[in-house]
Amino acid sequence: MFDLTVIGGGPGGYTAAFKASRLGMKVALVEAFKIGGVCLQAGCIPYKALLESARVSGLVRNAGEFGVDASMNGIDFSRMMSRKNKVVERLEKGLAFLVENNKVAYFDGLASLAGLGKVRVKNLKNREEQTIETKDIIIATGSKPKFIQAFAADGKKILYSDHIVALAEAPASIAILGGGPIGVETATLMRALGSSVVILEAAPRIMINEDEEISFELKKQLEKKGITIEVEAKVAEADKKDTGVTVDYTDSGGDRRSVDADCLLVAIGREGLTNGLGLETAGVGTEHGYIKVNVSMRTTASDIYAIGDVAGPPLLAHKASAEAIVAVETIAGRDTAPVDMLKIPHCTYCEPQVASIGLTEAQAAGEQRKIKTGRFSFKINGKALCESDEIGFIKIIADKDTDEILGVHMIGGEVTELIQECAEAMYAESTLEELKMAVHAHPTRSEALKEAALDADGESVMK
Amino acid sequence: MTDIIMPKLSDTMEEGKVLKWLKAVGDEVKKGEKIVEIETDKADMEVEAFDSGILGKIVVKEGETAPVGSAIAMLGEVEEVKEVEEVKEVEEVKEIKEVKEVKEVKEAGRPGQVKASPLAKNVAARLGVDIAGIAGTGPGGRITKEDVEAVVKAGPAVGKPVKGGDIEEMSAMRKAIAKTVTKSKTEIPHFYLTVAVEMDKAAAFKEEERKRGREDVKITYTHIITRAVVETIKTHPIVNSFYIDGRIVRNKNINIGILVAIEGGILIPVIKECERLSLKQVAKISNDVVQRARSGRLSAGELTGGTFTISNVGMLDVEHFQAIIDPPQSAILAVGSIKKRPVVDESGGIKAALVMNMTLSIDHRVLDGEPAARFLNEIRDRLMEPEGLA
Structure with a gap:
């Protein structure tokens, strides 16, 4: 009899398992494939590892500007991939060690709910089945690429993101359906590998969830690299041919066009992994394809919790692990605070990087409150100039009356690290005043954040 | 230096409001002379000085309320007046020490020593809420913006006026x-x-x-x-x-x-x-x-x-x-x-x-x-x- 059974070994699941174990519970962790989930096996980590190769290639290309004599002879695809695999393996080993160290019982198999306090586990290799008895259950099965019949992936000509990280060679050309985070990260990677890249986005701008100014700046910068971006492109179908794939679409002007590429990446969103769990029988309700939960991560069934991607957007690893803590502390009867979705940082590792937290200017303005905005460009930031990487800016949105930090939006080098200062500031309910008055070291990119905060009150001395 | 205390002016009086100081700091006060007007639950009354001296310090300002028996002013002799500021400082240091002890036992702090986020303080100031009385739900019992807004949302116990109405504080007598x-x-x-x-x-x-x-x-x-x-x-x-x-x-x-x-x-x-x-x-x-x-x-x-x-x-x-x-x-x-x-x-x-x-x-x-x-x-x-x- 376990105190807690966690279904799914991604960042939500393993965090829940380890935390519960630390609180003295007897924990089972069930994973059908490999520990780490999409994050470690096909998402965050492999993408970031591959994109680092792209970044280094950029540095080598520009080495002459730094007085470094080097020549760019291209990226060796297989060495890039094996380096990525090493990173993944190392993190896998780390997780396996933590499973052992935390005395978590690891079950290799596909789980389903089998009545009150019971989880059935079916091993996918030897087909053996067993039933685990448990007091509480956390479902952390994650998500998968959204399935549309017309663009069903075959892993060769039509791909999902998990195929990208397992490619054997770089395609000479790629069409990307969807200009969201996966689309622009893949575009960045493929372009650095020398592929010709076309992004087809149905919305009026790429990265539709980011602030408008960020979207426009990113589009400009990606286009500078030679990436073709079509917005308001309505894709009708993808014709697979011997040589590749032909994607037919209607452009923003209403003209029918087509693009030929070696392959098509379908990156139009993801959906919760809810199939086969036996949710309905167990009384676990769903909504818009995700498991319905309350602020304590409880589902509609007693003693069953859901966290991470399967419990709804935003689909982010760190959101899953934050929810894991809430769920486990709730189960343990401890005081806990719900995860505030508006205080979760969003990081995209395209080049230039994009990072944001909180409301966009349009969202903040729509809330019927008085806002003020501050901006600061990396063009006048010493550290950015030292790095010859002065693209981008920081934009901050605050409440005019209370100085509440409503949102921060960044584009440029290392902004995925920089956003964390804002996450902590917003969690602690610091105001513009604290960002303005805290001493920021020189020379750092964080000075641009302080100046953006000062600029919101017209007080920047560097502009 | 002797304290001038809030007198108990009726059986039911628990606190009094200083309406008007009839003497200013530094004024000479004679025994029996009227020095302050107090509003009680029964009536407005003038209070006389029990001793003669110089009004050294006003503790409770006009419009403020103090419980019966608490010091509302200090009466000193001429030489003593200069010491008043020092005395005040010593008292404040003492108070801070006390507050630190209170904090350790996780009780609500005093005004100015309240554990609240910068944003919660801003919102409270803007909405005119006394942050000291709010129970914090943030990390370590800290008062958050949400806590302040919840208090405002709950509103006064008597309910809200219909559109166009006002909420008015009642007099001590009412x-x-x-x-x-x-x-x-x-x-x-x-x-x-x-x-x-x-x-x-x-x-x-x-x-x-x-x-x-x-x-x-x-x-x-x-x-x-x-x-x-x-x-x-x-x-x-x-x-x-x-x-x-x-x-x-x-x-x-x-x-x-x-x-x-x-x-x-x-x-x-x-x-x-x-x-x-x-x-x-x-x-x-x-x-x-x-x-x-x-x-x-x-x-x-x-x-x-x-x-x-x-x-x-x-x-x-x-x-x-x-x-x-x-x-x-x-x-x-x-x-x-x-x-x-x-x-x-x-x-x-x-x-x-x-x-x-x-x-x-x-x-x-x-x-x-x-x-x-x-x-x-x-x-x-x-x-x-x-x-x-x-």
């Missing part, structure tokens, strides 16, 4: 009235008896007494009714008692409270030891306290100690009404207007007579219907034959 009548109506099981009294003889008696008396003592119906009540209480002493915690407390003296309407509320000045007073003495004392009640110059002692209350709204054309007993008293007499009304006389004919209705409110825990009715009838009889009331 609060005291609200507290007293609520206590009375929720704790005392009232019942009511009404009688009609023919007042022609009382009217004639009043005119006679007026003619006979000195011109400066004006005799009114209230004085005559007071006398009738006092004489009747002598034969029904139970009415003059208090009900306190399941026991009857019998009062030796008959102290009659006369309800006086004043600007913004009511006051009940008390005429003490009425059993020893003649009509003229009642009239003289009554006229004096009522007049001073209206000009806000009563002492605390004159507003306390009542054993029975009379509320006469006869001048306002009211047929009859039921008054609320002033706890811990057992009864109150509500007197309506005196009017010419048709009355059936002994021969069966109709005559015009001056008629007054009066209603007795009684605490049923103390007195039942029958003795209460006899008490009320006896008052009526005395008013109808008023000669003995002089």
Whole structure:
């Protein structure tokens, strides 16, 4: 009899398992494939590892500007991939060690709910089945690429993101359906590998969830690299041919066009992994394809919790692990605070990087409150100039009356690290005043954040 | 340096509001000199200095409230005044130490030492919320923006005005009235008896007494009714008692409270030891306290100690009404207007007579219907034959 059974070994699941174990519970962790989930096996980590190769290639290309004599002879695809695999393996080993160290019982198999306090586990290799008895259950099965019949992936000509990280060679050309985070990260990677890249986005701008100014700046910068971006492109179908794939679409002007590429990446969103769990029988309700939960991560069934991607957007690893803590502390009867979705940082590792937290200017303005905005460009930031990487800016949105930090939006080098200062500031309910008055070291990119905060009150001395 | 403390100016006073400082810091103050105006639950009063000296420091500013017994100012000798600032600093250091200890036991801090996020402080300041009283739900019990907004959202307990309305703070007197009548109506099981009294003889008696008396003592119906009540209480002493915690407390003296309407509320000045007073003495004392009640110059002692209350709204054309007993008293007499009304006389004919209705409110825990009715009838009889009331 376990105190807690966690279904799914991604960042939500393993965090829940380890935390519960630390609180003295007897924990089972069930994973059908490999520990780490999409994050470690096909998402965050492999993408970031591959994109680092792209970044280094950029540095080598520009080495002459730094007085470094080097020549760019291209990226060796297989060495890039094996380096990525090493990173993944190392993190896998780390997780396996933590499973052992935390005395978590690891079950290799596909789980389903089998009545009150019971989880059935079916091993996918030897087909053996067993039933685990448990007091509480956390479902952390994650998500998968959204399935549309017309663009069903075959892993060769039509791909999902998990195929990208397992490619054997770089395609000479790629069409990307969807200009969201996966689309622009893949575009960045493929372009650095020398592929010709076309992004087809149905919305009026790429990265539709980011602030408008960020979207426009990113589009400009990606286009500078030679990436073709079509917005308001309505894709009708993808014709697979011997040589590749032909994607037919209607452009923003209403003209029918087509693009030929070696392959098509379908990156139009993801959906919760809810199939086969036996949710309905167990009384676990769903909504818009995700498991319905309350602020304590409880589902509609007693003693069953859901966290991470399967419990709804935003689909982010760190959101899953934050929810894991809430769920486990709730189960343990401890005081806990719900995860505030508006205080979760969003990081995209395209080049230039994009990072944001909180409301966009349009969202903040729509809330019927008085806002003020501050901006600061990396063009006048010493550290950015030292790095010859002065693209981008920081934009901050605050409440005019209370100085509440409503949102921060960044584009440029290392902004995925920089956003964390804002996450902590917003969690602690610091105001513009604290960002303005805290001493920021020189020379750092964080000075641009302080100046953006000062600029919101017209007080920047560097502009 | 001696403290000037918030005096207890009435039995029920728990705190007082400084309305006006009549002396400024550095002013010389003589013993017995009026130094400050205080608003209590009963009345606004001027407070005198108990010692002479120099007003060294004002602790409670105008408009602020302080509990009874707390220092509201400091009185020093001339040389001492300069030390005041230092003294203050020492005290503040002490206070900070105390606050630190309080924090350690995770109790709510004091204003200025409250554990709240910068944003929560900004929002509270903007919305005019006192952050000190809010329970924090953030990390380590910290007050968050949400906590402040929740308090504002909950709103004042009395509810919100309809569109276009305002919320207004009540004066100390209105609060005291609200507290007293609520206590009375929720704790005392009232019942009511009404009688009609023919007042022609009382009217004639009043005119006679007026003619006979000195011109400066004006005799009114209230004085005559007071006398009738006092004489009747002598034969029904139970009415003059208090009900306190399941026991009857019998009062030796008959102290009659006369309800006086004043600007913004009511006051009940008390005429003490009425059993020893003649009509003229009642009239003289009554006229004096009522007049001073209206000009806000009563002492605390004159507003306390009542054993029975009379509320006469006869001048306002009211047929009859039921008054609320002033706890811990057992009864109150509500007197309506005196009017010419048709009355059936002994021969069966109709005559015009001056008629007054009066209603007795009684605490049923103390007195039942029958003795209460006899008490009320006896008052009526005395008013109808008023000669003995002089």
